[in-house]
Amino acid sequence: MxxxxxxxxxxxxxxxxxxxxxxxxxxxxxxxxxxxxxxxxxxxxSREARTLRTRKTNLIGVIIPKINSHAVSRMVAGISSIISKSDYQMILANTENNAKKELDYLKIFNQKQVDGIVLIATMFSTEHKKVLKNLTVPIVIVGQKLEGYQCVYHDDYHAAYRLTEKMIENGRKQIGYIGVTTEDIAVGFERKRGYQKALKKYGIPEDKSRMMQVSFSMEEGYIKAKELLDNVPDLDGLFCSTDNIAIGAMKAIKESGKKIPDDIEIGGMGDSMMAKVTTPSLTSIHFYYKTSGEEAAKMLLTEIEGESVIAKEIKMGYKLMERDSMKNSKKV
Amino acid sequence: MxxxxxxxxxxxxxxxxxxxxxxxxxxxxxxxxxxxxxxxxxxxxSREARTLRTRKTNLIGVIIPKINSHAVSRMVAGISSIISKSDYQMILANTENNAKKELDYLKIFNQKQVDGIVLIATMFSTEHKKVLKNLTVPIVIVGQKLEGYQCVYHDDYHAAYRLTEKMIENGRKQIGYIGVTTEDIAVGFERKRGYQKALKKYGIPEDKSRMMQVSFSMEEGYIKAKELLDNVPDLDGLFCSTDNIAIGAMKAIKESGKKIPDDIEIGGMGDSMMAKVTTPSLTSIHFYYKTSGEEAAKMLLTEIEGESVIAKEIKMGYKLMERDSMKNSKKV
DNA sequence: TATTAAAGTGAAATCGATTACACACAATAA
DNA sequence: TTATTGTGTGTAATCGATTTCACTTTAATA
Structure with a gap:
């Protein structure tokens, strides 16, 4: 036909x-x-014939580092919900945490394969910045802030600050830190900065010996927490950059015989499904992942349709979900 | 250019x-x-010009009911890993559990928009079967078995049988059931059938009053388990069709003062991340979701490339993950 | 009444590739 | 020698839409 x-x-x-x-x-x-x-x-x-003539593909490329992750899958859900209401369709490109693949997809999509790109970002190398600079297709970055680009990101700094502050308010002074590489600006750098700032604000000296760096895995959280417990006998609080790390650490604390939250308080970030079901339940920071996906998709569609772009950057809020791994909490 | x-x-x-x-x-x-x-x-x-001439889009449509679900996101990860190695790209269509949207996407994709379809299925209405029959584009169904179509599905029946049997081997006789609608053949019907068959095999009479139907939510699992505990005082085992339901039910059991696994054993299905981190940890059935996604994508690509299709159907295995919510378990 | 503007129409060019076709040439077989 | 085959090449038609252009008809304005 x-x-x-x-x-x-x-x-x-x-x-x-x-x-x-x-x-x-x-x-x-x-x-x-x-x-x-x-x-x-x-x-x-036929979409193809139309595209050939008009140069409009009606396709949005979405580049993600990993699909089976709490945060990413929620962001994608948000993106997809907005896109499905428009007459665009979504091409999903999974980089499997491979930076080269990420660059490849950016280049492929940039060859007029799509009308716009949503990039769920983790890290930016100089190569990344070069490729991004050469982009002719509109792009919105989610999860990380990058100067000069439209982006939707989370207030990692203040969230981490608040989580640490909460422990301090509860009387904790010897608060350990387990986080990820600071090359990841949002999760590594900003959250660490928030932790450090809170200590400083309340006059608690920072102590490198109680700060650990791990990958994103539960196992490493467990191992490093064990080390920390051995090295720092008077540890009474533990800040973890992700729920996964926190849950691994909780296991180590329980095995050490210390009580949560009486002996040690612990907090995670991301508010994953798991945080609600551990014993004790894990106090964590809730980020509005789905909403950020929605906002990013809206931003991109607005730009593609050529309407004047109002917001250049959106910093999303957060919510402290108080649970049983910290004292004085209203249960959620 | x-x-x-x-x-x-x-x-x-x-x-x-x-x-x-x-x-x-x-x-x-x-x-x-x-x-x-x-x-x-x-x-x-240009992909479009090529497609216009050759009628090949080099696009695979993937229809899913929900993105932020453990099972679905793993299947999509599998599909994506295979597709990214080929020179196809993946269009993701999220139906948000809306049957009409699912049918719409099937119809849209069928208009030569894609070279093949992977459908992560939940239920088949007569309307579904009609649309599927009119399909001209190759399709592979994942997660459900449907006669006459290429599909990759899980051995829900035997898995549920084994989980129930394990409780019986542990000496349990009053085993309750909480599952989902039997319209969902795989998760509802087959898992229920496995539970029933195990009872029958071991001469335990089936008792409708200890069988409950819920949605997929943790909350409902909690509520219905509470009801069950009230109505059946001698309950000593509980079969749950999903981990979500099981975790809700665990909360109810704990609140009732009964001990897991001493007073009541409980098992779930799906082996979600949460199953490992509850206290006690939840015995569950592991399904090879990522692998089934991979197999489905391979099957589809083989068919598209016009090579002779060997397997028409793949039934995937399962693994009982023994944890602390059932006795006699080797811990995992 | 003459002039201009707006609404409506179809033929044909165009987008960027693939491929049928006609043809040229060299090597091999009969 | 004459066929036959295999390689290599460019021209032109084609895929299915959009859009420019030239043109007609009708309505509004001077």
Whole structure:
């Protein structure tokens, strides 16, 4: 079924059928004829032919580091919910945490394969910045802040500050830190900065010997927490950059015989499903992942449609979810 | 940059450039000239123009009910890992558990928008079967078995049987059941059938009053388990169709003062992240979700490439993950 | 009444690739 | 020698839409 057949059946020209779909000049009479034929045949114009002519693909490329992660899958859910309401479709590119693949996808998408890109980012190398600079396709970055680009990110700094402050308010002074590489600006650098700032604000000296760096895994959280417990006998609080790390650490604390939260308080970030079901339940920071996905998609669509872009950057809020791994908490 | 410019720069015809990309007859000499020009310009042929001519979109449509679910995100990870190795790209369509949307996407994709479809299925209405029958695009169904279609599914029946049997082996006789609607053949019907079969095999009478139906939520698992505990005082085992339900139920059991696993054993299915971190940890059935995604994608690509399809159906295995919510367990 | 603007129309060019076709040339077989 | 085969090449048609252009008809304005 192509436009010529429809035109013949309706007794009009191809141009008329095209105008029918694109709000061009066309009489009510012909409109009705065409409508009928389309109804009967179920005709849908070919996306490829249209794209070839108009240079519009009606495709949005979404680049993600990993699909089976709490944060990412929620962001994708948000993006998808907005895109599905528009007449765009979503191409998903999973880099599997491989920076080279990420760059490749950026380049491929940039060859007019898509009308816009949403990048759920983790780290920015100089190579990244070079590729981003050469981009001709609109892009929105989610999860990280990058100067000069439209982005939607989370207030990692203040969230980490608040989580640490809460422990301090509860009377804790010997608060350990387990986080990830500071190359990851949002999760590594900013959250660490928040932790450090809170200590400083309350006059607690920073102590490198109680700060650990791990990957994102529960296992490493467990191992490093064990080390920390051995090295720092008077530890009474533990800040963890992610829930995964925190849950690994909780296991280590429990095994050491110390009580949570009486002997040691612990907090995580991300508010994963798991935080609610551990014993004790884990106090954590809730980020609005789904909403940030939605906002990013909206931003991108606005830019693509050529309307004036209002927000250049969106910093999302956070919420401290008080649970049983810290004292004085209203349970959630 | 289009094929004509490349042809001009290389001093050959468009046909030669096209042949360069499609392994047509072409001399080494011209091949080299073209290679150089492409290297310099970074030229990539337009997917749309190619599709228009060849009718091949190099796109795979993946229809999913929900993105932020343990099972689905793992399947998508598997699908994506295979597709990214081929020269296809993946269009993701999220139905948000809306059957109408699912049908719409099937119809849209069927209009030659994609070369093949992977459907992560939940339920099949008669409308579904009608639409599937009219499909002209190859499809592989994941997560559910459907006669006459290529599918990759899990051995829900035997897995549920084994989980129930394990409780019986541990001496349990009053085993309750909390599951989901039997319209969901895999999760609802088959898992229930496995539970029932195990009881029957060991001569335990089935008792409707200790069987509950819920949605997929933790909250409902909690509520219905509470009811069950009130109605059946001698309950000593509880089969739950999903980990989510089981974790809700565990909360109810703990609140009732009964001990897990001494007073009541409980088992879930799906082996979610949460199962490992509850106290006690939850015995559950591990399904190879990522692998089934991979197998499905492989099957589909094989069919698209027109090679003879060997497997029409793949039934995946399962693994009982013994943890602390059941006795006699080797810990995992 | 003459002039201009707006609405409506179809033929044909165009987007960027693939491929059928006609043809040229060299090597091999009969 | 004459066929036959395999390689290599460019021209032109084609895929299915959009859009420019030239043109007609009708309505509004001077």
């Amino acid at each position: 192509n436009i010529s057949e429809i035109a013949d059946l309706a007794g009009v020209s191809k141009a008329a059928v095209s105008r029918y779909f694109n709000n061009g000049y066309i009489s009510e009479e012909k409109k009705e004829k065409i409508r009928k034929v389309i109804e009967q045949t179920g005709y849908q114009p | 289009n094929i004509s410019e490349i042809a001009d720069l290389a001093g050959v015809s468009k046909a030669a450039v096209s042949r360069y990309f499609n392994n047509g007859y072409i001399s080494e000499e011209k091949k080299e000239k073209i290679r150089k020009v492409i290297e310099q310009t970074g030229y990539q042929p």
